[in-house]
Amino acid sequence: MINDHWDEHPIHSFESSRTIFWASPRGSGQVPHQRAGAQRQLKLMSIYFVLFGLLLQTAAPAAPLQPAPGNPVVTIETSMGAITIELFKDQAPVSTANFLQYVRDGFYPGTVWHRVVPGYVIQGGGYTSELAEKGTRPPIQNEATNGLSNRRGTVAMARTRALRSATSQFYINLANNTRLDHQGFSPDMFGYAVFGRVIDGMDVVDRIGAVKTGVRDGMEDVPLEPVIIKAVTEKK
Numbered sequence: 001m002i003n004d005h006w007d008e009h010p011i012h013s014f015e016s017s018r019t020i021f022w023a024s025p026r027g028s029g030q031v032p033h034q035r036a037g038a039q040r041q042l043k044l045m046s047i048y049f050v051l052f053g054l055l056l057q058t059a060a061p062a063a064p065l066q067p068a069p070g071n072p073v074v075t076i077e078t079s080m081g082a083i084t085i086e087l088f089k090d091q092a093p094v095s096t097a098n099f100l101q102y103v104r105d106g107f108y109p110g111t112v113w114h115r116v117v118p119g120y121v122i123q124g125g126g127y128t129s130e131l132a133e134k135g136t137r138p139p140i141q142n143e144a145t146n147g148l149s150n151r152r153g154t155v156a157m158a159r160t161r162a163l164r165s166a167t168s169q170f171y172i173n174l175a176n177n178t179r180l181d182h183q184g185f186s187p188d189m190f191g192y193a194v195f196g197r198v199i200d201g202m203d204v205v206d207r208i209g210a211v212k213t214g215v216r217d218g219m220e221d222v223p224l225e226p227v228i229i230k231a232v233t234e235k236k
Contacts, residue, residue, distance in 0.1 A: 071089055076108075099195065125169045126158075136167035139159075157169070
């Protein structure tokens with residue numbers, strides 16, 4: 001897992017827009033039916049403003065990003081939608097090859113996003129929906145020194161506190177978690193290896209990042225309703 005000792009990141013709240021209803025002053029000289037007509041027009045205008053405000057607040061999914069020529073592309077089908085990621089084969093060759101081997105072996109279908117921390121990460125690729133840990137191949141080299149940063153939407157290898165302990169588990173950053181980057185050669189500062197980025201489906205990632213979580217079988221931040229990885233396919 002990612003080091004659990006990092007501080008939690010704040011969750012931003014959004015303030016709803018306010019609608020102001022204007023009233024005619026007394027003694028305006030309008031007869032009752034004129035005032036009633038004016039009030040109806042004002043109410044209609046207010047309704048239009050509210051609907052327009054709601055329309056502005058409804059964010060459309062971002063247009064897909066384009067992968068660099070030659071970079072592998074993988075789509076992760078989940079129970080909440082599809083996430084497409086680009087793998088950085090040149091900057092993170094070991095992590096990319098490792099991930100693709102698990103994909104080709106059919107390892108990921110049936111696993112879950114077992115750790116969700118709002119405003120931080122979603123993590124998966126190692127446990128079934130019953131939280132049974134799957135057997136893996138040996139750990140790989142930690143490529144955290146590759147210069148890639150744990151910014152929002154990037155994909156990185158999860159591990160224990162041991163520097164070379166990453167196997168099948170990975171996580172997606174929900175925010176700019178630069179404190180997870182390589183900053184030195186001590187165990188606490190070596191960092192976590194970024195090996196890809198989300199190029200489509202970040203809205204799905206955010207929805208997963210907002211699910212309700214709790215403690216299950218001694219594990220914290222587990223979604224109360226399992227979010228299942230149904231299929232992982234490599235684009236040819």
